[in-house]
Amino acid sequence: xxxxxxxxxxxxxxxxxxxxxxxxxxxxxxxxxxxxxxxxxxxxxxxxxxxxxxxxxxxxxxxxxxxxxxxxxxxxxxxxxxxxxxxxxxxxxxxxxxxxxxxxxxxxxxxxxxxxxxxxxxxxxxxxxxxxxxxxxxxxxxxxxxxxxxxx
Numbered sequence: 001x002x003x004x005x006x007x008x009x010x011x012x013x014x015x016x017x018x019x020x021x022x023x024x025x026x027x028x029x030x031x032x033x034x035x036x037x038x039x040x041x042x043x044x045x046x047x048x049x050x051x052x053x054x055x056x057x058x059x060x061x062x063x064x065x066x067x068x069x070x071x072x073x074x075x076x077x078x079x080x081x082x083x084x085x086x087x088x089x090x091x092x093x094x095x096x097x098x099x100x101x102x103x104x105x106x107x108x109x110x111x112x113x114x115x116x117x118x119x120x121x122x123x124x125x126x127x128x129x130x131x132x133x134x135x136x137x138x139x140x141x142x143x144x145x146x147x148x149x150x151x152x
Contacts, residue, residue, distance in 0.1 A: 019056055023049040024048060026140075028047060029044050031044060036099070040099055043094040048083075049089075050087060053086060055083060057082060058081040058091065059124045060123065061124070062121045064120050066118045071101050073096050074095070074096070083125075114142065116141055118138065
């Protein structure tokens with residue numbers, strides 16, 4: 001009896017392990033959906049890889065985006081996204097971009113050829129009936145010309 005209780009506890013503990021955060025792979029299909037003097041809207045798909053050996057659901061995301069360490073925008077996702085196990089997946093996003101902050105170093109962006117894109121926040125993931133809040137931090141250097149080529 002005692003061994004069966006310990007075995008059940010071990011199975012339950014392994015089954016409830018908190019998932020690893022998805023790995024950021026890149027951005028694709030960037031589209032400017034609104035152009036304004038102070039603010040524009042940019043949409044696209046972010047490519048991730050799920051390193052976990054189980055599928056997940058993304059239930060919520062709250063992420064702040066900065067470009068070259070300057071606030072660029074905020075993204076909230078409240079729709080459910082199915083995440084396959086050990087596979088890549090896309091998350092469609094739409095972000096209002098604060099052009100005043102970005103344009104203050106526009107010359108540096110063009111001369112440098114690269115921009116540092118940071119995303120900081122959290123995601124709520126769900127595995128079966130159990131939900132997890134997972135912090136996210138991605139820092140990536142993107143080539144300006146490759147980003148401009150993606151814009152439709």
